[in-house]
Each structure stands twice: as C-alpha cells, then as structure tokens.
Amino acid sequence: MIGVFDSGVGGLTVLKALLRELPLESFVYLGDTARLPYGTKSPATVARYALQAAEALTGYDIKCLVVACNTASAVGLPAVSAHIAPVPVIGVIEPGAAAACAASRSGRIAVIATEGTVRGRAYEQAIRRGRPEADVQARAAPLFVALAEEGLAEGPIAEALAHHYLDPLFASSAPAPDTLVLGCTHFPMLVGAIRAAVGPEVCIVDSAETTARRVRETLTAAGLADGGAAGTLRLLATDAPERFARIGARFLERPISPEEVTLIDL
Numbered sequence: 001m002i003g004v005f006d007s008g009v010g011g012l013t014v015l016k017a018l019l020r021e022l023p024l025e026s027f028v029y030l031g032d033t034a035r036l037p038y039g040t041k042s043p044a045t046v047a048r049y050a051l052q053a054a055e056a057l058t059g060y061d062i063k064c065l066v067v068a069c070n071t072a073s074a075v076g077l078p079a080v081s082a083h084i085a086p087v088p089v090i091g092v093i094e095p096g097a098a099a100a101c102a103a104s105r106s107g108r109i110a111v112i113a114t115e116g117t118v119r120g121r122a123y124e125q126a127i128r129r130g131r132p133e134a135d136v137q138a139r140a141a142p143l144f145v146a147l148a149e150e151g152l153a154e155g156p157i158a159e160a161l162a163h164h165y166l167d168p169l170f171a172s173s174a175p176a177p178d179t180l181v182l183g184c185t186h187f188p189m190l191v192g193a194i195r196a197a198v199g200p201e202v203c204i205v206d207s208a209e210t211t212a213r214r215v216r217e218t219l220t221a222a223g224l225a226d227g228g229a230a231g232t233l234r235l236l237a238t239d240a241p242e243r244f245a246r247i248g249a250r251f252l253e254r255p256i257s258p259e260e261v262t263l264i265d266l
C-alpha cells in the first residue's frame with residue numbers, strides 16, 4: 001500500500017499520475033479537508049498537520065508515503081521522514097525542481113505556488129541545487145486554488161486571473177523565463193488558461209508526473225514494487241466526504257461516490 005497525503009482534493013492530480021504510472025499498486029489517499037487550505041498557514045502549523053497525517057497513514061501499513069501537497073512538502077518533509085523512517089517519503093518539490101532544471105535552456109525559471117510555498121522558497125532552493133546559476137522568480141497565485149475547486153478552471157475568469165498572476169513574470173520588459181513550474185496541486189487543472197497567458201514557447205512543468213516517476217524509481221530501487229494483481233484505492237477525508245467526492249471527481253477525472261470516502265479524525 002502506498003500512502004498519499006494532501007490538504008484536500010488537490011493531491012488527486014498527483015494520485016491520478018500515480019495510478020497511471022503504477023497501475024498494479026494499492027493506494028490510500030488522505031485529504032485533510034477539515035483544515036484546508038494549508039497554503040495560507042504558518043510553517044509550524046503545516047508541519048504539525050503533515051506529521052499527524054503521516055502518523056495516521058502509518059496505520060495502513062504503507063511501504064512508501066507521497067506528500068502530494070506542495071506546501072506540506074515545502075515545510076514538513078524532513079520532520080515527516082524522520083518520524084516514519086525507514087518508510088521512504090517522497091515530496092513533490094524535488095521532482096518538480098529537477099524537471100525544471102532539465103527543461104530550461106536559459107536558466108530563467110518561474111514558479112507559481114501558494115503563499116506558504118513561495119514564502120518558504122523551497123522550489124528556489126531545490127532548483128538552485130540543480131542549477132546554481134538559475135534565475136528563479138516565484139509568485140503566489142492563491143486564487144487559482146478556489147477557482148479550480150469551483151469548477152471555473154476554464155473560461156474568462158480563469159484567463160483573466162492567469163494574466164493577472166503571470167503577466168508580471170512573462171510580459172514585463174525583462175527577459176522572460178522559458179520554464180514555468182506549477183508548484184501547487186490545483187494548478188494543473190488550469191493549464192489551458194495558464195498556457196494561453198504564457199504562450200506556446202514556455203515549457204510548463206507539472207510536478208505530478210515527475211513525482212509519479214520518482215515514486216516508481218524509488219520503489220523499484222528498494223525492491224518494493226508490486227507486480228501482483230490490479231491494486232485497490234482507499235479514500236480518506238477529515239471532513240465533508242460528500243464535498244470531497246463531488247469536487248474530487250473533477251481532479252481524479254473519474255466519478256467518486258460519497259460512500260467511497262471514509263471520514264477520519266487526526
């Protein structure tokens with residue numbers, strides 16, 4: 001069983017990539033819907049929440065934990081790893097940063113994320129570890145989260161908001177970045193509006209895909225990959241299973257019935 005944790009439904013974009021990459025594995029996904037959003041909370045609070053979620057998932061006999069939430073990955077990864085060792089813990093920041101380093105020709109890389117992820121500069125630091133000369137500009141785009149959850153990821157509001165957040169990075173007089181990292185679980189939902197705002201030349205990096213590949217490599221290297229029958233999926237939420245099912249279905253791109261979602265307390 002692979003544990004996946006996020007502040008809510010957004011991490012289902014990462015789960016979707018994991019299900020594609022690892023169709024024979026079983027997954028347990030926990031969305032901390034009672035305490036969403038993490039992106040506006042202090043690092044200490046997010047780290048504490050992440051530890052509690054990781055602790056809850058160890059009860060499901062997990063062989064690996066994926067922290068699908070960018071904000072929790074940015075501030076909570078070392079504490080979570082230490083807490084549940086030797087279970088490997090994989091966050092979304094390192095794989096996304098590595099993909100951006102590989103994709104960028106000019107070394108000018110833009111990152112959009114939540115307020116908390118931008119404030120903690122985790123992408124910036126991870127990108128500079130791969131490419132010390134990189135020029136990294138990060139910008140918070142908090143309203144994208146609400147827009148994706150409202151089902152307004154396409155259309156005039158999404159397009160206007162994409163220009164609002166991205167024009168200062170891409171349409172100013174300074175040389176534009178050639179790579180954009182979507183540093184938040186919800187942002188892949190808005191990729192159409194984001195693409196329209198930045199133009200066809202910019203490479204858009206989605207951490208979900210690169211994280212799923214990293215998970216497969218980690219499991220294979222540790223001899224933990226499952227080659228058995230098709231896996232199972234358990235969905236857990238800390239509040240409002242009906243809302244999780246309704247909104248989560250759009251993120252997972254498959255129907256979710258409220259009965260599939262188990263309510264838990266952390």
Ligand code: DGL
Pocket residue numbers: 006007008010011036037038039040068069070071072114117145183184185186
């Ligand atoms: N899951 C969060 C992230 O990727 C976005 C939603 C939130 O703020 O909790 O940073």
